[in-house]
Amino acid sequence: MVTAQTFVGLLPEILAFLFSMSVLMIGVFSPRSTGLVAGLAAFGALATFVTTVVLLLTRFEGEFFGGAYVVDDFALYFKLIVAVSAFFAVLAAARWSGRTGDAPEYLTLILSVAVGAMLLVSMRDLFGVFVAIELATIPSYALVAFDRSRRESSEGGMKYLLTGVLASSVLLYGIVLIYGAAGSADLAEIAGSFTGRLTPVALLGLVLLISGFAFKLSAVPFHFWTPDAYQGAPTSAAAFLSVAPKAATFAILLRILLEGMPAAAPTWTAVMAFLAILTMFVGNLFALRQRNVRRMLAYSSVAHSGYILAAFAALQGAGVERAVQAVLIYMAAYLVMNLGAFFVIDLVGEEAKTYNGLFKTRPGVALCMVVFMAALVGIPPFSGFFGKLWVIIAGVEAGSAVTYVVVGTVVLNSVLSVPYYFGIIRNMFFEEPATDAAEPKGVGAVKFSVYTLAIATTVFILFVGPLAALARISGLG
C-alpha cells in the first residue's frame, strides 16, 4: 500500500528525478541557458543530498512495496555517496557540456544514473535489482558516448554497450536460475530456502549472478570495457561512473550475498577472494604500463575494485561486521580521492607529459594532485589509507588462511601501485615545464571541485571517527 511514508522514503529519488526532468524541459524550451540548467542540476543533487542526510539523521526506516524496497541506514549511506558524487560531477561537467551546447541532456543523464543507483541500493527483490541496475546503466552508455568530437568516445561507448548488454543478460540469467531454485526473488525467502548445500542450479545461478556483477564492477577477468569506456567518456562522466554506480553495485551485491545467501558464504567468499587477488594484480600491473593518465586511472579503478572485493572475501567468521564497514568506509574514501584525480585531468590534460613541471607553473593544482595520488596509494594521512586499513583489519579478523593471503596481496599491491601514481608526481615536480602550460579558461567550477575534494581527502583523517560510527550503525544485519 502506498502511504505518505512511501513518499518520504522515496523522496531522494523523487527529487533527483524531478530535477532531472526539469533540466531536460528547460533545455527543450530554452536551449541557450546553460548557467540555469547547470545551477538547477547542481541544486537538485544538493537537495537530494540534504534530504538523504535528514532521513539518516532522523533514523528513518521502512519497507515498502511488500518488502521489495527497503530504506535503512545502509541504503541511505550509499545514497549519500551517490548524491555527493552527482553534485561534483554536475559542477565539473557544467563548463564542458556548456561549450558543446548539450548541457541539459548531459546533466539529465548524470541525474538519471544517480536515480537508478539510489534506487538500486534499496532493492530487496532480485528483479527489482535488475530493473534498477538497467536504470542506472542505460543512461551511462549515453554518457560514455556523449563526446561526439572525439572518436574514442563513440568507440568506448560502443564497447561499453556491447559488453554491458552481455553482462546484463548473464546477470538476468543468474537471477532467473536463483528464482527457479528458491521459488522466490525476495532476498529473505531466498535465504530461507538456501540453508544446506547449494543445488547445482542454485550454484550456477550464484556464479552467473556474481559474474554479471563482476562486469559492472570491472573486476578481472570481466574488466575489458573499463579502460576504453573511461578513456572515451567525458572526464566528468568517467569520474562519476567510476564512483556512483560502482558504489551502488557494491552495496547491492553486499546486500544480496549477506541477506540472500548467508548459508552459501563459504562458496562466495572463496570466489570473491579469487576475484580480488586477480583484480588487484591485473589492475595495477596494467596501470604501470600506461602513459595516458585517463587510462591509468581506469586501470587504477580496476585495482581499487580489487581492494574492495578483498573486503568481500573477509565476510566470514569474526570479520563480517568489520568487512561491511570496510566497504562503506572505502567507498567514502574512494569518492573524494578518485573524483578529484579525474577532475585534475580536466584541468591539466590526459597525456602524462602535460604534467611536466606543473609544480612550477601551477603549484596549487600540483599539490592537489599529490594529495590524490598519495591517497590512491594509501599513504596516511589521506583518505585512501583508512579504506585499506579497514580492509586489512577485516581480513585479519576473519582469520582464515585465505583472508591472510588476500591481506598480503593488498599490502603487496599497495607497494606495486607506487610507481604509476608517483610517476605523475615525478613529472609534476622533477621535470621542466612544457612551453604551453597556460591554464585553460573558465574552469572555475572544476577548480573549486578539485580544491574541495583535495581538502576533503586530507581532512578525512579528522572525520574518520564519526564516519566509522556511522558505518557501524549502517551495517547490515
Next chain:
Amino acid sequence: MITTLTIFLPLAGAILMLLLPRVTDERTVRYWALGAAAVPFLLVVYVYFAHRGSLDARSLTQSFDWIPSLGIGYRVGLDGLGFGMFFLTALLTLIAVVASWDIRENLRQYFAILFIAEVGMLGVFAAQDLVLFYVFFEITLIPMYLMVGVWGDENRRPAAVKFFIYTFLGSTVMLAGFLALGILSGPNFSIAALDGGGNLSRAAQIGIAAPILFGLLVKVPAVPLHSWLLDVYVSSPTSTNVVLSGILPKLGTYGLIKIAVPLLPQGVEPFLPLVAALGAVNILYGSFVAFVQPDLKALVAYSSIGTLGFILLGISSGNAVGLNGAVMQQVTHGLYSALLFILVGIIAARAGTRRISELGGLAARMPWAGGLLVLGALAAMGVPGLAVFVSEFMSIMGGYTAFPVQGVLAAVGILTGAMYLLYMLRRTVFGPIPHDRPELAKATDAGPIEMAAIVPLALLLVVLGVFPGLLIGVQQPAVETVLAAIGGS
C-alpha cells in the same frame, strides 16, 4: 596539550610559507621560516627546563578516542625514550632552515615541505598509539621524497624514487605487523596498554615481530637493506642532509626501542643476536667502505650509516647500560652527522669539489671550518670528552655483556673508524694547499650564517660529552620501564 601544540605548530608554519605572497624577497622568506622553526624549538626547550623530571605531566600528555570501534586513539605524550629525539628534531629543523643557503629556487615551497616533514618526525617521537605512530611515520615520506627529488643534484631523481619504494615497502610491511598486534590483543592500539606483549603466545609474537623488525631495519637502514641510502645522501642539498641523516634513521631505531622490544619481548628475543650482528656489520662495513670513498660527502654518509650500528647493538643488549647508550646515541649521532654534512657543504661550496684527493690545507685558509671538521671527526671516532664517546661506549659495554662476539667486533669498528677519519683529516684539513686548486688558496672561512648553523651542534657535542647526565637523567626512568617490560615477560 603542549606536546600537541609543538607537533602541529610546524603545520601552521608550512601554511604560512605557502601563503606568503609570490613576490616576497628571499631574505624575508628566510626570516619567516626561521621564526616558524624557532617556535617549536623554544617550546621543547621550555619543556626540558620545566618538566624534565616529570615528562608524564598532564600538561604534556593527551589522549582521546579517535576510532573507538578499533581501539585507536589520538594519544601523544613524551617520555625519556623519545624526548631526546623530539628535542633534536626541533633543533635540526631550525638548523636546516639556517643551512638552506644552497636552496635558491622555490624557497617558500622548500620550507613548507620541510615543516610538514617536521610534523611527522615530531609526531613519531611523541605518539603513544600504534596507528598514530604509523601515520606520523608516513607523513615524512612524501616531503622527503620531494626534498630530494626537487632540490637535489643531477642524480636526484632515481635516488628519490629508490628511497620512496624501499621505505614505503618497509613501512607497509611494518603496518601489517602493527595491525596484527593491535587486533590480536583487543583490538587495542595503545602502546601503553600493549606493553609486555600481553597474552600473545610466543609463536604469535615472533610472527608479528618479524615484519615489524624488517620494516624498521629498512628505515634505519641496517646494512643488507641499505642500498637506497647512499645515492639519497649524496645527491641531497645540505639542508636536507641535516634532517635526512640526523633524524630519519632514528624513526627506525626509535621504533625498535619504543615498540618492537617492549611490546613484543618474546617475539624479538630470537632476533636479538641478529640485530646485534647487524649493528656490528653496520659499524665495520661503514668504516671499510668509507675508507675507500674518493668523495668527502660519500665518506661522511658511510660514516653516518656505520655509527648507526652502535644504536642497534645497544638496543639488542637488553640491559640498562646498552639501552641507555642506544637512546643517547640516537641524539649524539644526529648532532655529529648533521655537523659533518653541513661542513662538507661549506667546504664543497668554496673548493668547487668534494673529491678528497683535490682538497688539502683547509686549516690554513679556513681555520674555523677546518677546526670544526676536526672536532666533528673526533666526535665520530668516539674520542672521550665528546658526547659520542659516552653513548658509543655504553652501547658497546651493554652489547658486550649480552653478545660478546658482536661487542668485540663493534669495538674493533671504533679503531677502523679512527683510521679512515684521521686519514681523511690528513688529506683535507692538513698538508699543503694543492697548486691546481686556486679556489682553495683564496677560500674564506665560514661566514656568520654558516657558523650559526654549526656552532650550536659543536657546542652540544662538547656539553653532552662533559655532562652526559643532562640527557641520561631524562631517559633513565623510561629505559627502566622498557627493562621491566622485557624482564616481566
